[in-house]
Amino acid sequence: MNLTLLTDFYELTMMQGYYKEYDTKQVVVFDFFYRSNPCGGAYSIFAGLEQVIDYINDFNFTAEDIQYLREQKIFEEDFLEFLSDFKFTGDIYSVPEGTVIFPNEPVMKIIAPIMEAQIIETAILNIVNHQSLIATKASRVKWAAEDDMVLEFGLRRAQGPDAGVYGARAAVIGGCSATSNVLAGKKFDIPVKGTHAHSWVMSFNDELTAFRKYANLYPDACILLVDTYDTLKTGVPNAIKVFNELKEKGIQPKLYGIRLDSGDLAYLSKKARKMLDEVGFEDAIISASSDLDEYLIQDLKSQGAKITLWGVGTNLITSKDCPAFGGVYKLTAVSNGNEFVPKIKVSENPAKITNPGNKKIYRVYDKATGIIKADLIALEEENIKETEPLLLFDPNATWKRTILEPNTFVLKELLVPIFKNGSCVYATPNIMEIQSYCQKELKTLWPETKRTKNPQEVFIDLTMNLYNLKQSMIERYKSEV
Amino acid sequence: MNLTLLTDFYELTMMQGYYKEYDTKQVVVFDFFYRSNPCGGAYSIFAGLEQVIDYINDFNFTAEDIQYLREQKIFEEDFLEFLSDFKFTGDIYSVPEGTVIFPNEPVMKIIAPIMEAQIIETAILNIVNHQSLIATKASRVKWAAEDDMVLEFGLRRAQGPDAGVYGARAAVIGGCSATSNVLAGKKFDIPVKGTHAHSWVMSFNDELTAFRKYANLYPDACILLVDTYDTLKTGVPNAIKVFNELKEKGIQPKLYGIRLDSGDLAYLSKKARKMLDEVGFEDAIISASSDLDEYLIQDLKSQGAKITLWGVGTNLITSKDCPAFGGVYKLTAVSNGNEFVPKIKVSENPAKITNPGNKKIYRVYDKATGIIKADLIALEEENIKETEPLLLFDPNATWKRTILEPNTFVLKELLVPIFKNGSCVYATPNIMEIQSYCQKELKTLWPETKRTKNPQEVFIDLTMNLYNLKQSMIERYKSEV
Numbered sequence: 001m002n003l004t005l006l007t008d009f010y011e012l013t014m015m016q017g018y019y020k021e022y023d024t025k026q027v028v029v030f031d032f033f034y035r036s037n038p039c040g041g042a043y044s045i046f047a048g049l050e051q052v053i054d055y056i057n058d059f060n061f062t063a064e065d066i067q068y069l070r071e072q073k074i075f076e077e078d079f080l081e082f083l084s085d086f087k088f089t090g091d092i093y094s095v096p097e098g099t100v101i102f103p104n105e106p107v108m109k110i111i112a113p114i115m116e117a118q119i120i121e122t123a124i125l126n127i128v129n130h131q132s133l134i135a136t137k138a139s140r141v142k143w144a145a146e147d148d149m150v151l152e153f154g155l156r157r158a159q160g161p162d163a164g165v166y167g168a169r170a171a172v173i174g175g176c177s178a179t180s181n182v183l184a185g186k187k188f189d190i191p192v193k194g195t196h197a198h199s200w201v202m203s204f205n206d207e208l209t210a211f212r213k214y215a216n217l218y219p220d221a222c223i224l225l226v227d228t229y230d231t232l233k234t235g236v237p238n239a240i241k242v243f244n245e246l247k248e249k250g251i252q253p254k255l256y257g258i259r260l261d262s263g264d265l266a267y268l269s270k271k272a273r274k275m276l277d278e279v280g281f282e283d284a285i286i287s288a289s290s291d292l293d294e295y296l297i298q299d300l301k302s303q304g305a306k307i308t309l310w311g312v313g314t315n316l317i318t319s320k321d322c323p324a325f326g327g328v329y330k331l332t333a334v335s336n337g338n339e340f341v342p343k344i345k346v347s348e349n350p351a352k353i354t355n356p357g358n359k360k361i362y363r364v365y366d367k368a369t370g371i372i373k374a375d376l377i378a379l380e381e382e383n384i385k386e387t388e389p390l391l392l393f394d395p396n397a398t399w400k401r402t403i404l405e406p407n408t409f410v411l412k413e414l415l416v417p418i419f420k421n422g423s424c425v426y427a428t429p430n431i432m433e434i435q436s437y438c439q440k441e442l443k444t445l446w447p448e449t450k451r452t453k454n455p456q457e458v459f460i461d462l463t464m465n466l467y468n469l470k471q472s473m474i475e476r477y478k479s480e481v
Numbered sequence: 482m483n484l485t486l487l488t489d490f491y492e493l494t495m496m497q498g499y500y501k502e503y504d505t506k507q508v509v510v511f512d513f514f515y516r517s518n519p520c521g522g523a524y525s526i527f528a529g530l531e532q533v534i535d536y537i538n539d540f541n542f543t544a545e546d547i548q549y550l551r552e553q554k555i556f557e558e559d560f561l562e563f564l565s566d567f568k569f570t571g572d573i574y575s576v577p578e579g580t581v582i583f584p585n586e587p588v589m590k591i592i593a594p595i596m597e598a599q600i601i602e603t604a605i606l607n608i609v610n611h612q613s614l615i616a617t618k619a620s621r622v623k624w625a626a627e628d629d630m631v632l633e634f635g636l637r638r639a640q641g642p643d644a645g646v647y648g649a650r651a652a653v654i655g656g657c658s659a660t661s662n663v664l665a666g667k668k669f670d671i672p673v674k675g676t677h678a679h680s681w682v683m684s685f686n687d688e689l690t691a692f693r694k695y696a697n698l699y700p701d702a703c704i705l706l707v708d709t710y711d712t713l714k715t716g717v718p719n720a721i722k723v724f725n726e727l728k729e730k731g732i733q734p735k736l737y738g739i740r741l742d743s744g745d746l747a748y749l750s751k752k753a754r755k756m757l758d759e760v761g762f763e764d765a766i767i768s769a770s771s772d773l774d775e776y777l778i779q780d781l782k783s784q785g786a787k788i789t790l791w792g793v794g795t796n797l798i799t800s801k802d803c804p805a806f807g808g809v810y811k812l813t814a815v816s817n818g819n820e821f822v823p824k825i826k827v828s829e830n831p832a833k834i835t836n837p838g839n840k841k842i843y844r845v846y847d848k849a850t851g852i853i854k855a856d857l858i859a860l861e862e863e864n865i866k867e868t869e870p871l872l873l874f875d876p877n878a879t880w881k882r883t884i885l886e887p888n889t890f891v892l893k894e895l896l897v898p899i900f901k902n903g904s905c906v907y908a909t910p911n912i913m914e915i916q917s918y919c920q921k922e923l924k925t926l927w928p929e930t931k932r933t934k935n936p937q938e939v940f941i942d943l944t945m946n947l948y949n950l951k952q953s954m955i956e957r958y959k960s961e962v
Contacts, residue, residue, distance in 0.1 A: 005664040006642050008634070010675030012663065017681065017698050028684065068667045074699070114684060125637035126645055133640070153489070156606035157805040159614070161487050162643035164607055182493065183486040186549045194491030199602075199812040200498065202824045203509065203595060217498050218555070229827055230962050263829060314805045323804035324638040324795045331680040343683045346710055348744060481711045 003055050005065055007122040012069065015115045016079045024082075027090075028114045029333040029340060029358045031106035032124060035351060038136055038322040039294075042455035043445060045139050045438060046099045046107055047170045048131030049418065050428045055123050056088050057424060088116050089422035093415040095361075097428075098135070098173050098438030100445060102375055102460050105361050106332075109415060114334075121329045130163070131170040133325035134317065137294075138174025139442060141312050143450050144294040146301070150310045151193050152179040153289055154317025167317045173434050176312075188431045195221070195259065201228040207235065211242045219246060222256040223287060226272070231263055236272045243281055257285030259311070265290060266303040273306035285309055293320065294452050330354045340380075344473045350396070355466065356473055361414040364390065364404070365444065372444050373409060374459035379466050386411050395462045395470075484536050486546055488603040493550065496596045497560045505563075508571070509595045510814040510821060510839045512587035513605060516832060519617055519803040520775075523936035524926060526620050526919060527580045527588055528651045529612030530899065531909045536604050537569050538905060569597050570903035574896040576842075578909075579616070579654050579919030581926060583856055583941050586842050587813070590896060595815075602810045611644065612651040614806035615798065618775075619655025620923060622793050624931050625775040627782070631791045632674050633660040634770055635798025648798045654915050657793075669912045676702070676740065682709040688716065692723045700727060703737040704768060707753070712744055717753045724762055738766030740792070746771060747784040754787035766790055774801065775933050811835045821861075825954045831877070836947065837954055842895040845871065845885070846925065853925050854890060855940035860947050867892050876943045876951075 018026070037044050061069075061083045069075050069083070090112020101107045108128070110117045142150050152171040158164035161183075168176075168184035178191035185192035196214055204210040207229055215222050224242065226235025239258050246253060258276075260268050265288050276284045288300075289311030297310055314320060332354060333340035342356035355377060362376040362384055374392050378384060386407060393401035418426040429437065448456040462470065499507070518525050542550075542564045550556050550564070571593020582588045589609070591598045623631050633652040639645035642664075649657075649665035659672035666673035677695055685691040688710055696703050705723065707716025720739050727734060739757075741749050746769050757765045769781075770792030778791055795801060813835060814821035823837035836858060843857040843865055855873050859865060867888060874882035899907040910918065929937035943951065 003642055003664070005667055006636070006645065007663050008636055008661040008675050009663050009666070009673040010661065010677055013675060013699065014677050014681045017677070017694060018684070020698060021694050022684075030680075065667070072673065074702075118680065122637050123642075126639055126642060129638055130641045130644070155487070155489055156603050157610055157807070158607055159640040159799070159804070160611045160643035160647045161484055161604075161607060162641035163611070164487065166641045180489040180491065182488050182490050182550075183484070185490070186486055186546070192490045192553065194489050194494060196491055196495050196498070198826055199511075199599065200495045202812045202826060203499070203503075203815060213498060213502050217501060218494065221555075227828075229958060230829075233962050262833065314807075318640070318799075318804040320804055323640070323799040323801055326638070326795075329637075331683045334684060345679055345683060347708075348711075352743065477710060481714050 002058065002060070002062060002065070003123055004059055004061055005068070006126065007119060011119050011122055013074065015119055016075055018115045018118065019079050019082060022114055024113060024115065026114045027111060027335040028117050028331060030110045030117045030121070030329055031332050031355070031359070032108035032128065032327055032329050033104055033106050034325060034327040035103050036326065037103060038133055038319060038325055039140060039452070041136065041140060041452070042449045042457045043100050043102060044132055044325070045135035045174050046095050046101045046128070046132055047097050047135035047173045048128040048166070049094055049097045051127045051131070051166065052124055053418065053424055053426070053428065055127065056092070056120065056419060059088050059120070061086060087422060088120065088419070089113065090116050090419065091417065091421065092419040094418045095414045096416060096437065098434040098441060099414065100372075100441040102458050104355065104460055105375055105377060106355070106359050107361070107414070109359070111358070125327055125329055129325040129327045131166055131173075132327065133319050133323070134167045134170035135174035135438070136325070137316055137319040138171040138176050139438070140294040140452055141297065141310075141316055142175030144297040144301070144452065145310050148308045148310055149177040150175065150312055152176040152181070152316060153311040154313040155181045157314040158317045164317065169431060171316060172431055173438055175435065175439065190431055195223040196225055198225065198228045201225065208238045208241060211238050212245065215242045215246055219251045220254045222246070222253050223259050223285065225261060226258045227260060227262045231260065231268050232271055232275070236275050240275065240279055240281065243284065244279070255285065257287065260286065260288045260307070261290050265307065266300050266305040269306040270304065287311060289313065291315065298452065332356055333358045342469060342473065344470065344477070346474060346477045353470070353474065355462065356470055357466065359466065363412045363414055364392070365410040365412070367408050367410050370444060371446055372458055373404070374461050376461050376463060377466060378463040379469070382463055382465060384411060384463070391464065392459060392461050394459065395467055483539065483541070483543060483546070484604055485540055485542055486549070487607065488600060492600050492603055494555065496600055497556055499596045499599065500560050500563060503595055505594060505596060507595045508592060508816040509598050509812060511591045511598045511602070511810055512813050512836070512840070513589035513609060513808055513810050514585055514587050515806060515808040516584050517807065518584065519614055519800060519806055520621060520933070522617065522621060522933070523930045523938045524581050524583060525613055525806070526616035526655050527576050527582045527609070527613055528578050528616035528654045529609040529647070530575055530578045532608045532612070532647065533605055534899065534905055534907070534909065536608065537573070537601065537900060540569050540601070542567060568903060569593065569601065569900070571597050571900065572898065572902065573900040575899045576895045577897060577918065579915045579922060580895065581922040583939050585836065585941055586856055586858060587836070587840050588842070588895070590840070592839070606808055606810055610806040610808045612647055612654075613808065614800050614804070615648045615651035616655035616919070617806070618797055618800040619652040619657050620919070621775040621933055622778065622791075622797055623656030625778040625782070625933065626791050629789045629791055630658040631656060631793055633657040633662070633797060634792040635794040636662045638795040639798045645798065650912060652797060653912055654919055656916065656920065671912055676704045677706055679706065679709045682706065689719045689722060692719050693726065696723045696727055700732045701735045703727070703734050704740050704766065706742060707739045708741060708743045712741065712749050713752055713756070717756050721756065721760055721762065724765065725760070736766065738768065741767065741769045741788070742771050746788065747781050747786040750787040751785065768792060770794065772796065779933065813837055814839045823950060823954065825951065825958070827955060827958045834951070834955065836943065837951055838947065840947065844893045844895055845873070846891040846893070848889050848891050851925060852927055853939055854885070855942050857942050857944060858947060859944040860950070863944055863946055865892060865944070872945065873940060873942050875940065876948055
């Protein structure tokens with residue numbers, strides 16, 4: 001599907017307006033940022049960049065697209081002509097996929113002629129909001145599962161095919177080991193997993209026959225679903241019979257065990273563990289997959305549930321308790337030919353006032369521990385040094401301030417160039433490299449920041465220069481009103 | 482994108498199992514049904530059938546797909562060979578898109594050789610769950626908006642491109658008048674709408690200039706976004722200035738007005754209405770678009786807000802308070818060559834016990850009012866008549882029973898043939914026809930069933946034959962355990 005028309009109609013009406021009113025070369029700066037973390041967390045995981053790159057590379061109004069727009073009877077022929085060989089020629093900066101991010105930071109920055117920067121807004125928001133949401137959720141689920149593997153099983157409840165496919169990709173970035181989604185597996189080279197459903201059991205005259213047939217076919221990965229009729233009375237005993245039969249035949253499966261898909265998972269897993277252990281199947285795996293999420297997994301672990309493999313579906317693939325990531329895309333500067341004139345959106349709600357100007361982000365790590373101390377949003381021309389004292393202060397409560405001594409902290413600039421003059425200059429890592437980068441990123445957070453309830457927030461500060469610029473612009477607008 | 486691999490891996494492992502263990506012609510029946518309505522409602526809207534038809538028609542494992550499966554090292558060559566010219570050859574029955582549906586009814590029924598019926602499970606669930614969810618949500622939002630128009634504005638927060646595009650389609654089925662999503666507009670011939678964003682205003686030196694430029698470009702559809710700086714102090718006054726200027730030029734816009742996108746919408750809309758009315762712009766529209774949903778629209782209306790055009794985004798396109806539709810796909814019968822042998826899934830949770838057998842649904846309308854009295858699930862071979870007394874009873878509380886007198890009710894069979902022997906026999910109506918059918922469907926519900934809080938549920942009953950079959954099968958399984 002060509003995604004060029006994957007845009008809000010107003011992007012096109014505005015674009016025609018810019019075409020009529022502006023120099024088509026007028027360069028502007030837009031920031032992508034978000035205002036609060038999903039699910040009450042204290043961080044998010046950035047994802048979706050690879051698909052943004054594909055979208056920008058493929059950006060192109062086809063003759064059919066132009067004809068469709070013509071039929072809307074609102075666009076003039078010169079503008080439609082202009083669209084027909086319209087390409088993205090600007091610069092895009094972004095944090096890499098898998099990066100831990102925080103609210104109000106410009107984690108993507110687009111510097112481009114105004115029409116180009118405007119028309120790509122909606123698709124960028126759509127792609128990055130979706131994948132960042134699911135990657136963040138997956139990192140929470142994985143955190144709850146500790147060292148256990150988490151499998152993504154949500155395709156049937158995902159919000160359409162793409163939500164399943166790109167959702168699986170994002171879930172793997174966030175920490176899932178594999179997916180049930182074969183198309184995602186093929187497309188992104190993600191491991192795919194799955195055994196059988198209730199329908200397999202029901203299609204035979206009895207459960208034991210169904211298990212036996214399955215074990216004969218797949219002796220190397222023999223996870224039997226034991227809850228079609230009665231988990232403890234028939235399911236587990238029949239599974240044990242079949243594991244014994246494999247043993248008698250001298251077959252030692254690489255991976256075998258049971259899957260629980262309903263009922264009280266804490267109780268059932270403990271009973272099943274006991275039944276399996278008593279007959280010598282201590283290495284049989286107990287997996288579970290019934291409306292799980294990070295909260296339930298944490299709860300089951302605290303009850304001593306004997307589950308070590310978690311199949312997570314609906315609640316992960318839709319991020320059920322918070323199904324939207326609130327990324328926004330805001331104009332922050334307009335070039336006057338020589339320099340960027342900062343722009344601001346003022347709101348009665350202080351949280352909705354934007355940070356003006358062409359900016360960058362420094363991540364400040366504690367030198368001794370490698371843990372993030374704060375992120376610092378600076379103007380592009382600023383140059384912060386590790387060898388000088390660094391003032392950090394809360395922009396909403398400026399009396400909260402800290403000075404970091406020189407050489408006690410490490411700085412990293414987070415934004416890297418993705419497109420320069422319309423050409424992609426970035427090589428996307430493969431999905432497992434992104435997953436492993438994300439796991440490293442998560443280690444730069446205190447455990448207190450990763451917990452699912454009442455986590456400790458990370459400080460996102462402005463440099464004094466940026467803070468002063470913002471205050472003076474708010475004052476100016478208020479006095480004009 | 483070829484969606485043939487849009488499936489859970491276990492469908493393929495089971496399929497290979499069926500290939501090895503069964504006659505490949507073994508015919509089975511699967512039902513699609515769901516267990517509870519989203520968002521605490523008392524009905525749902527069925528949607529997604531057109532995309533299911535496309536999926537089945539295009540179903541085909543490419544050589545690349547087969548190669549990918551081969552690399553998983555779990556499938557044997559004879560099975561992969563078999564897949565390479567595998568097609569769907571069975572029958573599919575479904576309720577039409579836009580139909581009002583209720584829990585536990587088989588609103589789709591697949592009768593096909595077991596491998597074919599199994600492999601299409603995941604994609605059908607994915608497509609129908611998503612679109613039914615959004616169509617249902619949209620019908621709730623439209624219900625709250627009463628006679629006002631609702632526009633779908635959610636693309637930027639949708640869960641990926643498809644969620645935006647098919648979500649817009651479903652939103653229109655449920656009652657939205659238009660979408661902001663240009664690709665959805667082009668693909669499904671849905672009206673597209675939109676004006677300008679804050680960035681348009683911010684890109685000019687002042688708000689008045691931005692409004693003036695916009696009005697000059699689009700005098701016929703001039704809705705100005707008034708909250709970039711200060712809604713009542715600058716936004717509305719500047720809009721009024723521009724409307725006056727249009728008037729002075731003798732331009733009478735077809736559609737003009739303002740859009741509120743932040744702040745207290747009840748207060749601001751009343752104040753803005755007064756300001757517009759005082760200078761003779763009684764016909765200026767006040768639209769709003771700030772985190773709206775059915776509950777907020779109802780609340781704003783009860784406060785007397787002066788908004789008559791509602792742009793609904795995130796909460797509609799993700800169905801935020803309930804982002805998954807719990808449709809399931811269950812085996813209900815297996816052919817023995819002569820007849821269908823019913824199958825049941827027993828569960829400790831009574832709500833999770835399936836209805837066995839090859840079935841159909843009768844909708845029972847009150848003859849005088851045209852309102853639904855109940856739905857009746859029957860075995861395929863049963864023949865219920867309007868001219869005979871009809872016993873209705875609650876399958877969970879069998880003492881709750883009613884007998885309808887002959888000729889006081891009208892019966893309609895809900896399932897219609899979609900595929901016969903693998904060929905599509907159904908012509909999908911266009912989207913606006915589906916919307917209009919859905920509006921008629923909603924008129925067959927009591928208002929008490931449509932309200933968003935504590936709605937009255939509709940009775941979903943089983944015929945005595947089906948009830949007795951189900952009870953005897955449960956008893957048999959319990960005695961075997």
